[in-house]
Ligand SMILES: Nc1ncnc2c1ncn2[C@@H]1O[C@H](COP(=O)(O)OP(=O)(O)O)[C@@H](O)[C@H]1O
């Protein structure tokens with residue numbers, strides 16, 4: 001939908017006034033085409049970020065009961081089964097060989113989610129195309145498990161996408177948890193491919209998240225960040241979600 005809007009802007013800019021106004025969670029755009037005004041609404045996007053097993057899916061499930069929100073969980077099932085292949089499993093078995101395969105596919109599926117047309121005025125997504133690149137690709141590269149040429153190709157793809165396609169994010173909710181908590185929860189969840197993940201892997205992911213979203217020293221942060229401490233038990237997490245409900249659903253002004 002957004003690409004269509006961008007096309008509309010460029011094709012109608014010389015013909016008429018095009019205006020974008022922001023009201024609460026809606027961005028409303030009017031374009032003039034074929035002698036009539038067309039109104040498009042762009043849903044606002046909230047991305048739930050955090051380490052593996054920090055509680056993102058659980059958080060999304062909780063907010064899925066809220067009206068006017070469409071929740072998009074990470075398409076992990078696709079990453080585990082693309083035409084009968086399991087790139088997630090392959091990556092954990094041999095990251096140097098399969099890291100680029102998995103990350104190319106994740107980049108595609110994330111882009112697909114960002115651009116998907118939804119009927120609700122608000123989209124709540126699990127992670128984003130940004131964290132796939134800034135956290136996971138970066139981790140593979142920095143740990144010496146992704147060859148330089150693979151990193152270069154993925155980076156070229158990512159830069160082309162983000163420079164040519166509008167991928168708006170209105171708010172990042174960072175579920176900040178200790179790597180130890182995640183390790184415990186990961187063991188409990190018991191996803192087959194992840195059984196070999198050591199604590200050190202979660203520590204590396206944690207550090208990359210902290211540099212990106214807390215210290216803001218590594219990469220561009222595409223939206224305001226709301227930090228929610230995620231080490232608490234489920235009941236306390238629900239309390240925190242309720243305390244922050246308005247901030248989360250207003251999509252910005254953190
Ligand atoms: N606050 C919590 N306290 C204890 N266990 C939790 C909590 N939140 C989630 N879990 C459990 O931890 C595991 C990982 O949670 P999940 O929501 O799948 O994390 P993520 O989507 O971030 O990987 C699941 O088994 C889930 O039931």
Ligand SMILES: Cc1cn([C@H]2C[C@H](O)[C@@H](COP(=O)(O)O)O2)c(=O)[nH]c1=O
Nearest residue numbers: 051052053074106127131132136137194
């Ligand atoms: C985005 C992204 C994810 N992964 C891996 C990390 C985990 O094993 C799963 C996602 O599970 P989570 O419980 O939702 O964190 O996918 C990856 O390797 N690369 C990525 O870019």
